[in-house]
Amino acid sequence: MVDRLTALDASFLTLEGRHTPMHVGQVLIFERPPGFDPANVVERIGARLAANPRLRQRVRSVPGRVANPVWVDDAAFDLDYHVRRSALPAPGSPAQLGEFVARVNAKLLDREHPLWEAYVVEGVADNHFAVVTKTHQAMIPELTSLDIAGLILDEESGAAGDGRWAPRPEPGSSGLLVEAIADAVRSPAGVVDTVRGGLGELRANGRRALGVGATLARAVRSSSDSPLAAEPGSARRFAMVETDLAVYREVRARLARVNADVNVNDIALAAVAGALRGWLGSRGEFVRATTSLRAVVPVTMATSAGLGGSVQPVFVDLPIGENAPRVRLLQIAHAMHSQVGDAALAADRLAELGGFSAPTLHSLGARVGSALGRRLFDLAVTNVPGPQRQLHCAAAPLIATYPVTPLAPGHALAIGLTSYRGRVFYGLNADRDALPDLEVLAAVIPDALAELLETAAA
Template sequence: MAQQHLDRLTAIDASFLAQEGPASHMHIGGVVLCEGPAPRFEEILDHIRSRLHLVPRYRQRLAEPPLEAGRPLWVDDPTFNLEYHVRQTALPAPGTEDQLWRLVGRLMSQQLDRSKPLWEMWIVEGLERGGFALLSKTHHSLIDGISGVDLATVMFDVTPVPAEVPHPDEPWRPHREPTPVDLVAGGAIGLAKAAAAGVAGVLGAIARPQSALRAATEAAEGVGEVVWAGLNPAPATPLNVEIGPHRRYTVVRNSLADFKLIKNAFGGTVNDVVLTVVSGALRAWLHGRGVRTEGVELRALVPVSTRGNHEANTLGNRIAAMRAPLPVYIDDPVARLRAVKLAMDGLKESKQAVGAEVLTGVQGFAPPTILAQASRLNFSTRLFNLIVTNVPGPQLPLYVRGREMTDVFPVAFLPKNHALAVAIMSYNGQMNFGLLGDYDALSDLEDFAEGIRTSLAELVALARSRTSPPRAAGEANGASANGASARRGAGARG
């Protein structure tokens, strides 16, 4: 796995640094609930320490080349201290889940220190129902949601007995602190590698002119679609207001089987059902705020992984963004699902994601000051109302030092002027939502959570009624007659 000292950040990774501000944090995370008593703190530290060599980036920090001569680089942290990154706390009695979600909101409100490796892990004890929680918090420049699933190898095992992990022959020793000349040279090497890849692409295009022409045409169409989307901003809503640094967090537990039931009954994909459920919840939430939804279609920024199979277990972001419709103007849940499916099918056939990747590639040659502006154009917050990200997780139980992981809830991030982010993750038959809101703008975050539950329940009921076998005429008439008789009897008794 290529995670070397003096690696230059990719354009998209650097863009997450450029977009970060005092109120718009660019870290993501997850909350894991585990059964049984928590391992001793020292045992957790030893467990992580024994596996850190699997993710070398966790012991590296950012280094800026002098005079903004290039993008930041990852360098070994000579003062790395695991006890700084792994922390222990406990909830006060009674230790309810509401208390846990409030703690998560507070911890996600605090920015990571850029002078250290950009991650933290919190062990939370004192839960009312027993067990313990693990909260992970990692800067988006280091990792994205899809590769985050691969990083579970650091903490989790697929059996109750922890696996034996092979270790390097030599203990980890940090490289020496880089000099300004080292940083400039490291950036130049990264730029040269990017240029070499570009030359290789040109040579490949010469060898395969027809496929190259098709790719160039798709890329041009994709950039055109991104530009066209930029000329059509998302509608103004109460979600798109100035936000502060403080966060609220809550969750919604769901069954993956319910989403598959709806998908099988009415067509589409699980992700189409997710977007439909979110649309229904947003419709109800907007009505609760007194906002009319006739003719209103919100837009979700939906990250799409472009990571190939050969890039498994690698860090850094391999994502493009699509702007998916949320038809809050449609009252009927099934009609809403069909509208989402139709629109998503069109997006998949479009070149929007290809265009986003092309723009990211162009940014790869931009100096940092231009990159900061270009990343904001590519990630313009005017183009969407909220982030909706759906990460597939393992469909088998995982363990931490022999304790089974019972639940997992993802945590997304809030860009500038965005008060809500919805993250979904499947795990072992679950399909759980993590809802992150601005503390002041989303004081009714629980109302939106209830809207998720109601929106899903409506679709489940309709799917079950569609898929249940019809009764025989005599059975139906008998049931009707019995029901009428029962009602007459109740009336007589009344």
């Protein structure tokens, strides 16, 4: 029996446009210990591919598109094609790494090959090296236990496994048609469960999360003059921001003393709101007291089975026009709690799930943005708590991890956050032409967080 893509997963191949790649990524930065050769990363990935066969499979269309595509083993799989080596020119600054990430993530993955890539980047400042990953969202459901980062990382410097593999024969066109007919006989209702059905499922999920009727009507923005509304072009900018998780916890603790209930995600959103306010000011744009930008914030809902519930979109109007940082935070916290309540999966449970991988959960969040109309929100902000323990690639300790989330059609900015080992890392992915001043927005995020700390107990 063939391994067929679900309608939902196939829809991400259909939704993908020339300038809107549907892959998610990650920037992993490692300290380079004496004698460590980053080329070992390539060997490490190759030796562990057997743990996830999907990484050696490509998408094959069914003749006539009478059924969803299937996964087939890539008999010509070439590890060196998927794991590439590069180097930054001196001094290997964060800005240079960001340019590299922007360049490789703007390019579509080649559907003639398995839908993932990794780049081992040497020459990063302070004796560091980086691994930059790209994984198509159509693959993500199959990677919930182990993705590319999972192939690289260990809690301790462990040895790689056995990389032996033999591809299964690829079915011919006639065989694919026979299987499609057999699937239709086994499940007649599945005949209409095509890619079009997957697109419908995406939109239906968004509508169910919003509710129907009046709720959906309220969600639609009446104007499209947002500074973040733009059709993405072919090029990107990427910026990285590192902050201290202890600051978020201190803001929460100070507000708890005055019976104000906020969490780390609320504080991060308030920092983004404050940064957007400063960024608009730097552009000379007039910010009214009522100015807001709507963020869609994917939230993983708790169920009795753990993560097995769903990722639901929460819409929050970030109060850019509010001058007081503390009031801004409290308004965001109220908006989040009024929609989510206690149903969100706790950060510690998310971070400690077996097989947790930040790109997997960021992808689930990115799916929410892809499912919704461009008039429903101005930017997507995904926040995935990561492990607080030290991770390694062999003997090289992981010191930072920045998510790269895709731009939805009609949107110029997407922000991803991942916490790891006492730090919170922001990855800002933007259209190159629409946000030539992305570095200004990135630079004011720490300032906005400092303002929250200063005013939390005021």
